[in-house]
Amino acid sequence: xxxxxxxxxxxxxxxxxxxxxxxxxxxxxxxxxxxxxxxxxxxxxxxxxxxxxxxxxxxxxxxxxxxxxxxxxxxxxxxxxxxxxxxxxxxxxxxxxxxxxxxxxxxxxxxxxxxxxxxxxxxxxxxxxxxxxxxxxxxxxxxxxxxxxxxxxxxxxxxxxxxxxxxxxxxxxxxxxxxxxxxxxxxxxxxxxxxxxxxxxxxxxxxxxxxxxxxxxxxxxxxxxxxxxxxxxxxxxxxxxxxxxxxxxxxxxxxxxxxxxxxxxxxxxxxxxxxxxxxxxxxxxxxxxxxxxxxxxxxxxxxxxxxxxxxxxxxxxxxxxxxxxxxxxxxxxxxxxxxxxxxxxxxxxxxxxxxxxxxxxxxxxxxxxxxxxxxxxxxxxxxxxxxxxxxxxxxxxxxxxxxxxxxxxxxxxxxxxxxxxxxxxxxxxxxxxxxxxxxxxxxxxxxxxxxxxxxxxxxxxxxxxxxxxxxxxxxxxxxxxxxxxxxxxxxxxxxxxxxxxxxxxxxxxxxxxxxxxxxxxxxxx
Numbered sequence: 001x002x003x004x005x006x007x008x009x010x011x012x013x014x015x016x017x018x019x020x021x022x023x024x025x026x027x028x029x030x031x032x033x034x035x036x037x038x039x040x041x042x043x044x045x046x047x048x049x050x051x052x053x054x055x056x057x058x059x060x061x062x063x064x065x066x067x068x069x070x071x072x073x074x075x076x077x078x079x080x081x082x083x084x085x086x087x088x089x090x091x092x093x094x095x096x097x098x099x100x101x102x103x104x105x106x107x108x109x110x111x112x113x114x115x116x117x118x119x120x121x122x123x124x125x126x127x128x129x130x131x132x133x134x135x136x137x138x139x140x141x142x143x144x145x146x147x148x149x150x151x152x153x154x155x156x157x158x159x160x161x162x163x164x165x166x167x168x169x170x171x172x173x174x175x176x177x178x179x180x181x182x183x184x185x186x187x188x189x190x191x192x193x194x195x196x197x198x199x200x201x202x203x204x205x206x207x208x209x210x211x212x213x214x215x216x217x218x219x220x221x222x223x224x225x226x227x228x229x230x231x232x233x234x235x236x237x238x239x240x241x242x243x244x245x246x247x248x249x250x251x252x253x254x255x256x257x258x259x260x261x262x263x264x265x266x267x268x269x270x271x272x273x274x275x276x277x278x279x280x281x282x283x284x285x286x287x288x289x290x291x292x293x294x295x296x297x298x299x300x301x302x303x304x305x306x307x308x309x310x311x312x313x314x315x316x317x318x319x320x321x322x323x324x325x326x327x328x329x330x331x332x333x334x335x336x337x338x339x340x341x342x343x344x345x346x347x348x349x350x351x352x353x354x355x356x357x358x359x360x361x362x363x364x365x366x367x368x369x370x371x372x373x374x375x376x377x378x379x380x381x382x383x384x385x386x387x388x389x390x391x392x393x394x395x396x397x398x399x400x401x402x403x404x405x406x407x408x409x410x411x412x413x414x415x416x417x418x419x420x421x422x423x424x425x426x427x428x429x430x431x432x433x434x435x436x437x438x439x440x441x442x443x444x445x446x447x448x449x450x451x452x453x454x455x456x457x458x459x460x461x462x463x464x465x466x467x468x469x470x471x472x473x474x475x476x477x478x479x480x481x482x483x484x485x486x487x488x489x490x491x492x493x494x495x496x497x498x499x500x501x502x503x504x505x506x507x508x509x510x511x512x513x514x515x516x517x518x519x520x521x522x523x524x525x
Contacts, residue, residue, distance in 0.1 A: 048089030055082060065092050071125075072100040080107040087114040095123040099153070105130030109138040116145045124149060128156040133163045140170030151179040155209070161186030165194040173201040180205060183237075184212035192219025199226040209237040217242030217269070224250035228257035236261060239293070240268040245275030255282040263291040267321065273298030276306045284313040295323040295349065301331045308335035312342060319347040323377065329354035337362035340369035348373065351405070352380035360387060367394035377405040385410030385441065392422045402430050408438035408468065413446025420453025432461045437496060438468040444477040451481035455488035464496035466524070475500040483509060487517065495523040 046054065056063040059073045068090070070083075075098065087093070096118075098104050108131065115121065124146070129135075131154065143149070154160060164187060171177075180202070182195075187210065196219070199205070208230070210216050216223075220243055227233065236258075243251075243266060255261070264286070266272065272279075276299065292314065299307070304327050311320070320339070322328050328335060328350065336359055339345060348370075350363070360383050367373065373395075378384055384391070384406060395401060416436070422428055434457070436442075442450075447465070454460075467473060475482075475497070486492065502510075514521055 048086065052086050052089055055086060065090055067095040067097075068093060069095070069097045070101065071097050074103075075101040076103050077107045080104055081110050084111045084114045087111075087117040090118055092120060093118040094120050095125075096121065097123075097125040098129060099125050099127035100129075102128070102130045105135060105157075105159075106132050108135035112138045112142040112145075115142050119146070120148060121146045122148055123151040125151075125153040126157070127153055130159065131157040132159055133166060136160060136163050136166040140167040143167075143170045143172070143175070148176060150176055152177060153179070153181040154185060155181050155183035156185070158184070158186040161191065161213075162188050164191035168194045168198045171198050171201055175202045176204055177202045178204050179207040181207070181209040182213070183209050187213040187216045189215055189218035192216045193222055196223045196226040199223075200229040203230060204232060205230040206232055207235040207237075208233060209235070210241055211237045211239035211265070212241075214240065214242040217244060217247050220247035221250035224254040227254040231257055232260050233258050234260055235263040237263070237265045238269070239265050241266075242271070243269035244271045245279070248272045248275045248279040252279040252282050255286060259286070260288060261286050262288055262316075263293075264289060265291070265293040267293045267295045267297060270296065270298045274300045274303060276303040280306050280310045284310045286314060288316050289314050290316055291319040292317060293319075293321040294325065295321045295351075297325060299325045299327050301327045301333075304328055304331035304335055305333045308333040308338055311335065312338040314342065316344060317342050318344050318372075320345060321347075321349040322353060323349045323351040324353070326352070326354035329356055329359045329381065331359075334362055337366050339363070339366040343369060344372060345370050346372050346400075347375035349375070349377040350381070351377045355381040355383050357383055357387065360384065361390060364390040364394045367391065368397060371397050372400055373398045374400050375403040376401065377403075378409060379405045379407035379435065380409070382408075382410045385415065385439075386412050388415040389418050392418055392427070395422070396427045399427070400430060401428060403433040404428075404431060405433075405435040406439070407435045407464070410441050411436065411439040412441055413443050413449065416442060416446050416450035417453075420450060420456060423456045424453070428457070430459055431457055432459050432491070434460060434462070435464045437464045437466040437498075440467060440471055440473075447475070447478040448481055451478050451485050454482070454485035457489065459491050460489055461491045462494040462496075463492065464494075465500070466496045466498035467500060469499070471499050473500060475502065475506075479506050483513065486513060486519075486521065492519075492521060495521050497523050 052065075053063045059070060059075075059079075061070065061073070073079075075083075080098075080103070104126065108126075108129075126139075131139075160182065164182070164185075175198075191213075195210075220238075220241065224247070227236075238251075248266070248269075251266070292311070294307075299322075308331075311317070320342075336350070339348065353359075355363070355378075360381070367376075378391075388406075388411065419428070423431070454463075479502070486495075510521070510523055513519065
């Protein structure tokens with residue numbers, strides 16, 4: 001043999017005898033090279049932290065070892081698999097948000113099998129991920145692992161409908177869930193029953209959102225019966241859930257067990273109209289209730305009579321929405337006048353309530369007793385036009401008012417002049433959003449006067465003066481006044497001018513104003 005192929009002896013250690021092995025010098029050299037290559041490979045391979053940082057950088061996100069926010073990142077199935085492999089390196093992770101990533105659907109199991117590495121996980125958000133039945137099953141199995149989970153949001157996953165039991169049957173007693181959102185998931189009556197069955201094992205629940213599930217109302221009586229098992233519930237959202245009068249009665253019975261409730265939303269349930277007379281016995285007992293939303297519930301005049309007795313007793317109420325209930329404005333009962341007994345009110349929405357002069361006057365008188373009012377929405381009440389002075393006089397004490405919506409109120413030039421005058425006196429000094437849209441009856445002269453006084457709204461950030469659809473007018477007479485006012489409104493960022501006709505020159509002036517003043521006023525013409 002040549003020198004290169006000469007056999008050399010090697011000793012095997014760790015034995016009672018020495019064994020001599022023979023191998024070629026070429027094999028020895030190759031072994032040394034392989035060993036060195038292995039050492040170099042280990043030294044150069046990225047650590048788990050580096051891999052995580054690279055993964056986040058690829059998605060255009062800043063790495064955060066406690067909060068993994070990957071909302072709307074166009075994740076692929078491969079990304080979900082890669083993310084799963086990184087979980088062992090994120091022991092401090094508390095929040096995972098994968099919402100608005102459709103490709104998560106069908107791949108969730110790849111992630112959930114690794115959740116035991118993040119046993120501090122408290123928040124999991126999977127909105128609009130196109131979750132499948134298999135994903136729901138995997139999520140249910142994960143509940144046995146993520147014992148610290150407090151918030152679960154599965155909203156806008158329509159395939160969950162009819163399959164919720166795949167998740168709920170895995171939830172065991174002692175579950176620490178505080179927030180459960182299943183908005184717009186196409187839930188069925190059977191899903192409602194499955195949900196009711198777990199309320200006794202999640203006693204710490206504080207927020208339950210079942211909104212936009214039109215078929216869940218059929219099982220609301222069953223759900224209501226078990227709400228007594230979550231006495232600490234603070235927020236109950238049942239917007240557009242297909243509630244009927246009998247489900248409203250069942251819900252009212254449950255309210256006696258929910259003394260901690262702070263928000264109740266039963267809006268857009270048109271079939272509960274006429275049912276309040278038999279369903280408010282316990283509503284008045286909610287002394288901690290801060291938000292009550294009853295908009296678009298088709299309340300009758302008889303309902304208004306009952307509500308005028310109950311609502312003033314909700315001593316902690318801060319937000320009240322009665323919009324799109326025409327009977328509120330035509331009823332002879334003084335519901336709006338009795339709002340004076342709720343001095344903590346910060347937001348009142350009475351849009352499209354068919355207010356007449358009598359009910360509008362009652363509201364104006366009540367406004368004198370609402371010093372903390374921040375938001376007032378009177379849109380789509382035609383009686384406001386020409387009568388705004390009644391309200392503005394009452395708002396002299398409402399120094400906190402920040403949002404005033406007067407869309408489609410038949411306002412006239414005098415109303416706009418009064419707006420500017422009252423602000424000059426400092427009564428609307430904190431106003432930030434002003435909606436005057438769809439008031440076609442205001443003359444050009446009225447807009448000129450308004451724009452001349454617009455500069456006094458120093459904190460105004462949003463202004464809408466759009467015309468209603470199918471309308472079209474030239475804003476030539478007052479455009480120069482508007483442009484001059486803009487220079488004195490440093491906070492303004494949004495300007496709605498839909499269907500006002502601007503010349504090419506006027507458009508360029510607005511664009512130049514943005515550039516010259518380093519502003520970003522977004523105007524929609």
